[in-house]
Amino acid sequence: MNNNQQLIKTSLYDLHIEHGARMVDFAGYELPIQYKSIVAEHNHTREQASLFDVSHMGQIIIKSEDFASTAKALEKIIPANIIDLKQGEMRYSTLLNENGGIIDDLIITRPTNEQATDGTIFIVVNGATKADDFKFIKENLTKEIEISFEKHKSLLALQGPKAASVLSRFSDIVEKLSFMQSDATSIKDIECNISRSGYTGEDGFEISLNDKDALKLAKVLLDEPEVEFAGLGARDSLRLEAGLCLYGHDMNEEIDPISASIIFAIGKQRRIEGGFIGEKKILQILKDGAKQKRVGIIFEGRMPVREGAKLVDEQGNEIGYITSGTFSPILQKPIAMGYLPIKRAKISTEITAIVRNKQVNGEIVKMPFVANNYYRGN
């Protein structure tokens, strides 16, 4: 991001400051990294419910006259199965380049009739990449599909085991939604699109609404005794415990979804048929197997092993690297994600990292590090 460029303030900027937020430049936005304490906000999210301002994320709409046309056009770009989506269903996927490398990860929603006309698809992408993503999608969509940014919408996330009971005081939508489902509702006369989704591993909701209503809704939610603000710092440690990738760190344009251990971003049928950007390389990797793999590692002691740390074999040769790492507030241990050659990436094998010229021993473990708590009822 260009330093001369003015940082964008979200609709909740003043409220963040009022709550003692420490603001940082994130994807060109001025956003709270923390309020009082990252660890306290992290633990509050695991125990109660936290409100995150994620209005920097890109909300894109594509549409045509009918769902099948829009879905087919999007399937020509991304590797998910879109045509099968029912109204109100969401799906995680990626944008890929011709080499199968990940340009971004994203969430696709087929809205209900209450949310939009049936030829519409919602796409949410990362804040830092949204301008490039928009351009990429636009260039690759067939002409009859319209594409636009939701320029005047905020995105709030309410995450944690108490999120559902809090929201159910204002809307009966909660009992109708399972994990990765979406619908329209109103909260205190504020129109919202609510999705049961998030980036913390907890049950929770992402609420898209007009900028002009965001402050009012945030105050309504913060007035509930279980709800506190949480910042980007907690968001990062929570997603790490949940084993979720962060774009630009755990995946990038050099890494394909199979290596990134997010093969679920590619629809089952599409792994056979292809028909998306990067198909040739992806089908080849599916056939031959990936050379490396993203794994989760728990290290001994308390010293965090962070992005950029090398992973070495018994002889001290570099065989891999860490892409994200922190000290897990829940496990009270250092946790990390990194890449290793397939042969070295088996669960329960030992691995050594180098931090400040010292060896740190760890073990490859199954992710998530902390069990997720998604609501898959209904």
Place this chain on the structure above:
Amino acid sequence: MKYTSEHEYVKIEGDIGTIGISEHAQNQLGDIVFVELPEVGKSFSKGDEIAVIESVKAASELYAPISGIITQINEQLDIDPALVNSSPEDKGWIFKIKLSNASELDELMDEEAYASHIG
């Protein structure tokens, strides 16, 4: 109590300096999860990297504010590094150093100068 511009403090008793980070510094770093302590008996020159403080977000190096030999480290921090947050200038001290050049103390800030340094 004396301070460096890097937000370390030095508490002098005889020829021993107790060193840690200021209240302001702990607040800036946020939740501290690990402190990498120096070895007792090792000598350092002023400005050498001497310890590392890790918060949830990042690792921050601590540089020797004065030259000398490490006489003691706060082993409590291995068990409870958050002491640096809760009691930075008392229970959260980091190491003690036997001064090898007392004149270096003159280059440090007193409390008043440090208060205006952090604004």
